Amino acid sequence: MRFLLGILLLMILTGAKAQNFTGTWDFKYRPYPTALPINMQLNIGKATEKMLYPANLKITYGDFIFSYELLLVKKNSTQLGIGRNKYPIIETPFKIKQWMPYLNGVLTLSKSKTRQAQLSLQRMWIDNFGLFMRGLDEGDEIYESSKVNMRNLLYREKITLIKTNSTPWTNPHIPRIVAPTEKNNIYYGIYDPITTKDSVVTLAIQDEELIDADTITLIQNGRMILNKHAIDEKKFSHELHLDTGMNTLALFADNYGRKPPNTGNLIVKTSENMYSFDFSNRSNAFATFLVAKFYSTYSKPTLSDNQPIGNKPVKIQKKKIAPEKPIDRNTDVIANMQVENKQIELEIWDGQVEDGDSVSLKLNNEWVHQKIAVKKTSKRFYLTLQPGKNTLLFRADNLGSVPPNTAVLCIYYGDKTRTVYLDTDMKRDNILNIEFRPKTN
Incomplete structure (x- = not known):
């Protein structure tokens, strides 16, 4: 009692x-x-x-x-x-x-x-x-x-x-404050919910600008996952177990580092896509937190409910789950950016020794350019983006004569330009995340 x-x-x-x-x-x-x-x-x-x-x-x-x-x-x-x-x-x-x-x-x-x-x-x-x-x-x-x-x-x-x-x-x-919808265009700090079939997703944390002693805290459904985690040169990866149903992730900027503001970026990789939640985004500049929501539809396999017939033993069978396709290579996110142009232009060339490197480019799970020979003379091509998030994946077809496979990539969007550096091998792809938001008048 x-x-x-x-x-x-x-x-x-x-x-x-x-x-x-x-x-x-x-x-x-x-x-x-x-x-x-x-x-x-x-x-x-x-x-x-x-x-x-x-x-x-x-x-x-x-x-x-x-x-x-x-x-x-x-x-x-x-x-x-x-x-x-x-x-x-x-x-x-x-x-x-x-x-x-x-x-x-x-x-x-x-x-x-x-x-x-x-x-x-x-x-x-x-x-x-x-x-x-x-x-x-x-x-x-x-x-x-x-x-x-x-x-x-x-x-x-x-x-x-x-x-x-x-x-x-x-x-x-x-x-509209705690559960925004597509009809509500007021941003209080919560991103639109994302549905995934996964029970486990991969997290990565990186600084989008200088390594300047930024630290972050990550909370999942009220539970602390990371506490004052320092963002530094070391690559960080974490397997996050999702609760069945809604998972609310809050990324807190603990400080503004030596060069304000905090420019930490939370990258979440599911089996369907990769998502970026970035303090350096204009809507989050000098923010204390940002909130991401992942709805997991995963359910554990259960035993069949076979009923006994007479005195015969009952066979208990597990439900068959279709195996997921294995991931061939790891991925490194080389940049996250936001554009207002539906069409962008890419220029690629070898900034070091021309050694026979070749790369292929996938846009949103579709191969759009394959076996691009990377040479001193640049090559240019155009890509058409879909509204919202776009993922560009760069895969090394070979290592050339001087590993790893390297290249310089220049992105032209409107009157702006951004340059990034590709560094891939047979175990590692590069990812460039581009969010297309049309300019509103």
């Missing part, structure tokens, strides 16, 4: 702890002693998928009202990551959304001296003069002083929110 009571108490305490973040949190700030107070109120809804919290941020300053929807993601038992994108519901009489990226980092749960629950803001600092000055000269100059006060609050003032009630925030817009 005592044991059962202990279990019950533990369940109650665990449930209470899980609800600590939900409710209303308030903060009051005065730019100077005689000034009108700026009131900040954060309303947090119930968690979905153990880690996604919809929220509303409301700031009032006299008659001025600013209200935003945003996403908070649970990093651990005491911290919520703050979504980069805050969607404006009300901004009057001027806009402050341009300074909302300063409200980033994590909110840490603790107790005040009076035992009240509080959330303290720990920012990751953005040193960007253009962002700092943006918006000051827009609209009526009579609001310039008020704009400066609001900007300073978001940029550098210490913010500690005190909990005033535990009533979860409710709003008809919550589904």
Whole structure:
């Protein structure tokens, strides 16, 4: 009996702890002693998928009202990551959304001296003069002083929110925050869900720019997979076991390294495709987190339900599962890029010794150019991309006379150019991920 009571108490305490973040949190700030107070109120809804919290941020300053929807993601038992994108519901009489990226980092749960629950803001600092000055000269100059006060609050003032009630925030817009669909084009930090038949996928983490001490944390369905993992020159690979059904992966930028922002890239390889979730993407610049969703349809094989007939023994048979095709070679992702052009041009040549190298090119699982002789004289060809993600795979047909198979590849898209270097062999292919997003007027 005592044991059962202990279990019950533990369940109650665990449930209470899980609800600590939900409710209303308030903060009051005065730019100077005689000034009108700026009131900040954060309303947090119930968690979905153990880690996604919809929220509303409301700031009032006299008659001025600013209200935003945003996403908070649970990093651990005491911290919520703050979504980069805050969607404006009300901004009057001027806009402050341009300074909302300063409200980033994590909110840490603790107790005040009076035992009240509080959330303290720990920012990751953005040193960007253009962002700092943006918006000051827009609209009526009579609001310039008020704009400066609001900007300073978001940029550098210490913010500690005190909990005033535990009533979860409710709003008809919550589904579009935590479960976006194709019809909803507001990006709160969650990518579109991806369906896979796999039970295990392969993860890779790399820095898209300089190796500058960026670190990341990875959470899966509320479980920590990587904690403050340093992105360095060493190749990182991890086999991630998926839960049956929805798997929510949150990639957190723990810091901005020596050269802000964090430019970590999470690459997930399934048997169907390869996907990139990249902090260097414009929509994620200076973000605290990004969220990927993978829905696994995998189910374990079960025993047949043969029924006994008379006294004859029953044969138990396993369901036959079609074997997956073996993967011939490993893959190295050499670059991830985003273009606005449906058609791109590739130029390839040997930047070292012309030694008889030959490569083949596959676009989205279809071989489009095979046995391309790589020589000092460049060769050019065009590719037509599909909307969304495109995967270019480069495979070495041979090693030439001087292994490995190497080449210089130049990609032309619109008025832009990018150069990458191919380095393949008979055990290793190169992957170039290109996301095609048509320019919208």
